[in-house]
Amino acid sequence: MSRPPGNAALAPFGTTIFSEMSALALEHDAVNLGQGFPDTDGPREVLEAARQAIAEGRNQYPPGPGYPELRTAIAEHQRRFYGIEVDPNSEVFVTVGATEAISATMLALVQRGDEVVMFEPYYDSYAATVALAGGVRRTSVLRFPDFAVDEASLRAAFSDRTRLVLLNTPHNPTGKVFTRAELDLICSLAREHDAWVVTDEVYEHLTFDDATHIPVASLPGMAERTLTISSAGKTFSTTGWKVGWVSGPAEAVAAVRSVKQFTTFSASGPFQLAVATGLALPDEVYASLASSLAGKRDLLLAGLAEMGIATAVPSGTYFVIADVASLGVTDALDFARTLPERAGVACVPVSAFCDDVAAARGLVRLAFCKEDHVIEEGLDRLRRFIG
Secondary structure: OOOOOOOHHHOOOOOOHHHHHHHHHHHOOOEEOOOOOOOOOOOHHHHHHHHHHHHOOOOOOOOOOOOHHHHHHHHHHHHHHHOOOOOOOOOEEEEOHHHHHHHHHHHHHOOOOOEEEEEEOOOHHHHHHHHHOOOEEEEEEOOOOOOOOOHHHHHHHOOOOEEEEEEEOOOOOOOOOOOHHHHHHHHHHHHHOOOEEEEEOOOOOOEOOOOOOOOHHHOOOOHHHEEEEEEOOOOOOOHHHOOEEEEOOHHHHHHHHHHHOOOOOOOOHHHHHHHHHHHOOOHHHHHHHHHHHHHHHHHHHHHHHHOOOEEEOOOEOOEEEEEHHHHOOOOHHHHHHHHHHHHOEEOEEHHHHOOOHHHHOOEEEEEOOOOHHHHHHHHHHHHHHHO
């Protein structure tokens, strides 16, 4: 064949860092603090609702937009927690996890040459899906240890070709929760450049201490130009179910649906109904999920501090960013690739999420969404390795 198989737009990306690190963890029987999935099940009511849906025969294709029960539950969730009003019939759309929601949204809104503003470190699928859509990413760097927005850098990322801003808050991999002042700046620039804002809010209920998640769609003048993406996997510890959603203006949601119908069409039928049950759980269930994770975060932070490893204290998500330069590391990617064999622990290099690799050369991401004994075992192995 004159041309090899594969999409040239994806050539720079290769295999995701998550797959690579998890494969190394499995090969070397390492404690996997790399990939962000819990090792315990979510709320009993949610799991039981899935079993009931299966037993009741809800096992065929769900409607393309998602089961009405789930779309109604999503709309009620937005009203209950944030005062956001969306029509479940035209302004809510169910996807196969947030990753599909992001890719379908990029393919729906971005055309060749359009620019997409995002912060780095960025979740790796962002860059790949922008490239697939023919777009150009423009980034503003969040720098260790506070990961504050640099206004000059952010302004420089915008241009007359800016189509949308892709924002993740609470932020993976840094654990940052964007402040109201930072969001106001982002929104003002989006309005100035007539750009959409696409928000990835999958960690919306997993915030700690005094941090508060503020959805962009709840801010003045932003509902009409914001698409909000979230999912059930992180909130309810059901990452394998792959139930996500998009909500926002009907015309934009319809554009996303026009893409999704030719990819997965529909999926996760009985799990959609279980998620509808989960979204209606009382406030104390949501609070207990976050408080449990906060304790695990503190366990990991304390262990790293004892080893003299500098960290950024996350305000949300599943992750701690650690600076391993104090261990003499000059290349976190090489460190992460060899750590499973040398120490029996897997982590993820933050440089995998960056264009400016130098800004993250000594940084690794560690997941604390694990049972306490797993975190402790990982810390013990790191202590022995460092010693």
